Amino acid sequence: DSGVTQTPKHLITATGQRVTLRCSPRSGDLSVYWYQQSLDQGLQFLIQYYNGEERAKGNILERFSAQQFPDLHSELNLSSLELGDSALYFCASSVALGTADYGYTFGSGTRLTVV
């Protein structure tokens, strides 16, 4: 157990629907990062939150949004889902100052299947 908790582990939904993925970072970690991993693809950065505020944004679609709450858990909202959104979605939290100085700890991911 890495200490980063992601729920749900699996999600199957239909095109056009909206889903919410949840992440709880390791205790004490202030930054949360979201990554998308499609089949046989690398890790594509979506967005970073630090202590409740958006810190960096990657190639995140306008249909996707995220937020970090006062208790530091984060949610990634995916709407108007398309088949191509099927992927593994990982959350990671970083140690020490909420930056990447010491790398990340990843959760086990949410596998989203859009049918």
Place this chain on the structure above:
Amino acid sequence: GENVEQHPSTLSVQEGDSAVIKCTYSDSASNYFPWYKQELGKGPQLIIDIRSNVGEKKDQRIAVTLNKTAKHFSLHITETQPEDSAVYFCAASIKALFGNEKLTFGTGTRLTIIP
């Protein structure tokens, strides 16, 4: 922004032999280079990292080397074992004013150890 290239995309080695995975980065301001191992159905896990003030680092059977001039770094696994089979990702992080920026990942190497 940073761009990280990783080679090869797949690698098969006989058990007991060595494996080498290579990465190059584009931004000379990058100063932190971690390696992650992702086993099937799991999130990536940090296995070793190196900073720009060090040329080589070892941890039992794994080692990482860094050539700042050429902007490339490599992962070396010696005496490979079946449990080393996984996807390996390199990453780089740029030093910023208030701490390192997000990690940029390579595209991954699928390592298969042949018994």
